[in-house]
């Protein structure tokens with residue numbers, strides 16, 4: 001297998017961001033980065049809001065939010081009437097969990113690739129309702145067909161009231177075959193919530209072909225939107241049953257208004273979010289996706305070489321546009337959540353590089369992303385100094 005080559009840079013793209021140039025920002029996946037033009041668009045909206053709060057937060061706001069929602073939903077291939085803007089994927093998960101009507105004896109099924117906070121949310125809803133949370137192990141090396149089969153075999157029809165599955169996993173940066181998983185679950189009458197937190201902007205048509213009952217995704221990661229911009233997409237049969245976390249003036253409007261309107265909040269991220277998509281389109285959506293995926297693959301290889309790993313030690317992400325890659329850390333490192341957090345901070349402070357570090361399946365993993373503001377030398381610099389840092393236990 002030939003080593004991946006770094007992609008051609010996208011000229012000028014770095015200048016669109018206000019990121020600290022002294023730091024290698026190799027973790028776009030956790031919190032994104034907002035282009036300067038989008039920051040300005042949001043600031044202009046905030047200025048407008050502060051010039052006259054009652055006017056800004058008055059009746060015209062609903063129309064502006066709807067306009068924004070239509071724009072974002074169209075980009076994702078989602079039905080705008082079945083899409084609610086929300087603050088983040090975590091909120092969307094909580095809305096779904098409390099809307100599916102769990103009862104004692106029911107179970108919620110997740111996989112061991114699921115996002116930690118989503119797992120905690122499932123735990124809490126199960127405690128509240130008397131349901132149980134079961135986590136299905138899925139090997140990192142499983143093929144798509146094996147993943148689907150593992151999930152299908154894990155369903156307990158009649159008992160499994162909701163399957164929660166990630167589209168692109170966080171700790172393992174793996175693209176799951178969610179359309180096939182949804183089809184398998186529906187074959188057994190089990191509704192599915194797809195956690196597409198990383199999908200908007202990174203994956204082409206992440207919603208339309210999946211057919212999930214519920215789908216959540218963040219625009220504030222790969223969609224260049226201000227933080228606090230996410231969507232919850234709900235299939236028609238469920239829309240009347242969706243309950244917001246906070247009841248507000250739009251309760252009687254039903255979905256999506258009842259979920260979207262959450263009393264007095266800063267709605268400017270949602271209104272500025274189309275400017276994020278505009279930035280992405282200006283750079284060229286396909287070009288950005290190809291660049292980012294190729295750079296992440298290059299970064300993974302460079303780090304793996306430095307750590308003495310063979311290509312076969314490296315998990316494949318499962319899709320051509322996946323812009324995050326993981327590298328296994330030496331045994332014994334980052335094997336607990338606290339140790340992973342401490343190592344991430346040590347890398348940030350000592351090596352001036354932001355990466356994600358997680359614990360999965362009993363070992364530590366380092367995740368790097370590729371973005372238009374990154375360059376190959378950032379991964380090379382990290383790779384040159386990482387082994388020595390990891391050797392200092």
Ligand SMILES: Cc1ncc(COP(=O)(O)O)c(C=O)c1O
Nearest residue numbers: 030088089090115170195197218
């Ligand atoms: C798979 C997955 N789900 C959910 C989330 C939570 O996103 P947020 O913090 O925006 O709610 C993340 C965040 O990285 C994630 O990776």
